[in-house]
């Protein structure tokens with residue numbers, strides 16, 4: 001079935017965007033995997049679906065699917081691309097919108113410098129918010145943060161847990177270029193301690209206002225940037241006393257600014273600012289059967 005799509009990227013995290021404001025979204029997981037596949041389909045880390053609002057206090061609804069076909073709660077780089085898409089396509093004339101996601105409402109705003117600033121909502125830290133099965137797991141306090149000892153990639157890792165609606169485990173490393181992302185990442189992503197799996201961040205603080213970050217994303221593998229991962233890593237670092245209230249996160253695909261004022265202990269939303277760009281438009285013929293199961297292509 002022929003489907004129009006828009007290819008976008010935010011700091012190198014790339015998306016296929018589908019405008020479903022005038023026609024119902026009806027793709028199954030195998031068809032989503034086809035769209036995300038970089039050889040058989042279009043290729044993207046996630047598929048973003050733009051829908052009309054289903055609540056009177058919002059402007060749009062936003063659904064997010066990982067490259068593996070699974071629907072997820074939140075996507076920070078995607079939120080910026082969403083806001084740029086609906087404005088550039090004339091679906092709204094508002095530069096600041098309210099968008100319903102699976103887990104709450106986010107508020108992206110188009111900045112005069114072309115970047116997008118998103119109120120990503122409140123971070124949450126309780127293990128059951130991820131969820132994380134913490135029974136019997138060694139842990140210690142570091143500042144206002146709690147570090148949990150988990151085994152992954154054949155080594156003990158001390159991770160901070162942050163939910164941005166989607167689950168993140170963040171570890172501090174000495175040099176992100178030396179981090180064993182492709183060993184530790186999938187091990188932790190698929191650990192039985194995380195029943196809904198988890199995104200894994202590798203954070204290298206550079207100063208009290210800057211850091212490098214690599215993220216192994218649940219359902220997509222390592223991406224060039226992860227918006228919610230940058231929020232989670234910056235907030236974890238602030239709780240550990242490593243950062244002030246604004247941090248520039250240097251991802252491999254670009255730079256993201258994270259702001260969070262939590263000094264007085266009051267719950268505060270996290271703000272994510274960064275780029276968003278339309279790369280090209282296209283039309284793709286999506287097979288009814290979608291992408292064959294892995295390994296099914298061998299002749």
Ligand SMILES: N[C@H](CCC[C@H](N)C(=O)O)C(=O)O
Nearest residue numbers: 075076077166217218227228
């Ligand atoms: N892989 C994430 C979803 C996309 C998040 C990321 N692309 C972002 O910009 O926040 C998850 O499974 O929770």
